[in-house]
Amino acid sequence: MSDAIPPSWQPAMAPALSTPEARRLGGWLRAEEAAGKQIFPPRGTRLRALELTPIDKVKVVILGQDPYHGPGQAHGLSFSVPEGVRPPPSLVNIFKELRADLGIDPPANGNLEGWARQGVLLLNNSLTVESGQAGSHAGKGWDAITDAAVAAVAAREEPCVFILWGSHAQAKAARIPCLQNGSRHLILRSPHPSPLSAHRGFFGSKPFSKANAFLEEHGREPIDWRV
Numbered sequence: 001m002s003d004a005i006p007p008s009w010q011p012a013m014a015p016a017l018s019t020p021e022a023r024r025l026g027g028w029l030r031a032e033e034a035a036g037k038q039i040f041p042p043r044g045t046r047l048r049a050l051e052l053t054p055i056d057k058v059k060v061v062i063l064g065q066d067p068y069h070g071p072g073q074a075h076g077l078s079f080s081v082p083e084g085v086r087p088p089p090s091l092v093n094i095f096k097e098l099r100a101d102l103g104i105d106p107p108a109n110g111n112l113e114g115w116a117r118q119g120v121l122l123l124n125n126s127l128t129v130e131s132g133q134a135g136s137h138a139g140k141g142w143d144a145i146t147d148a149a150v151a152a153v154a155a156r157e158e159p160c161v162f163i164l165w166g167s168h169a170q171a172k173a174a175r176i177p178c179l180q181n182g183s184r185h186l187i188l189r190s191p192h193p194s195p196l197s198a199h200r201g202f203f204g205s206k207p208f209s210k211a212n213a214f215l216e217e218h219g220r221e222p223i224d225w226r227v
Contacts, residue, residue, distance in 0.1 A: 052116035069133060071131065090193045126146075190205040
C-alpha cells in the first residue's frame with residue numbers, strides 16, 4: 001500500500017483506505033515481502049490503472065480477478081502485459097473477439113495502456129498476487145478498496161460501460177448498489193475469456209462494438225480499441 005493514490009481518486013478512495021482492514025493489508029504486504037516472497041506487480045505499479053485513467057475520464061470499466069502471477073507479466077492493468085511479454089491465453093482470446101467484433105487484427109504486443117489512457121479503467125479485484133500463486137491475495141483486504149473505486153465510477157452522472165467477464169467480475173458488480181436495476185450505465189456480462197470458458201459465450205459477445213455504440217449514443221467519444 002506504499003503506492004500513492006492519484007489525486008483524482010483520493011476523495012473516493014480515502015474512506016476505504018483509512019479503515020483498519022486497509023492498514024492490516026499494508027502491514028501484511030510488507031511482512032510478506034520481508035519474508036522473501038515475490039509480489040506482483042512490483043511496488044510503484046500497483047495503482048497504475050488509477051494513474052492512467054482519472055476518475056473523471058472513465059468511460060469503460062473492465063474488471064479482472066487478480067494480476068498475472070508470472071514473472072514480468074503484471075504491470076497494474078487487468079488483462080494487460082508489458083511490451084515484449086507474450087500475451088497470456090485470456091488476452092489472446094480477447095484479441096480474437098476484438099478481430100471478430102471490429103475487424104481489428106491481433107496486435108504485436110499485449111500492452112493495453114492505450115486503452116487506459118482513453119478512459120478504459122482496467123481494474124483487478126485484488127491488486128497484488130504472490131508469484132506463481134493465482135488468487136493468493138484474495139480476501140486479504142483489497143476487495144473493499146477496489147469496490148470503492150468501482151462504486152465511485154458508478155455514482156458519477158456520466159454514463160459508462162461496465163464489462164464483466166466471468167463470475168468474479170459479476171459478483172463484484174453485484175455488491176455495488178449503483179449498478180443494480182435502473183442503472184444509467186450499460187452492463188455487459190459474459191463468460192470469462194479464459195480458454196476454459198471463452199467458448200461458452202465470450203466469443204460472439206461483441207463487447208467492443210456494444211460499448212462504443214452506447215458511448216456514442218450518450219454523446220461520449222468512442223474508444224479506439226486498436227492496441
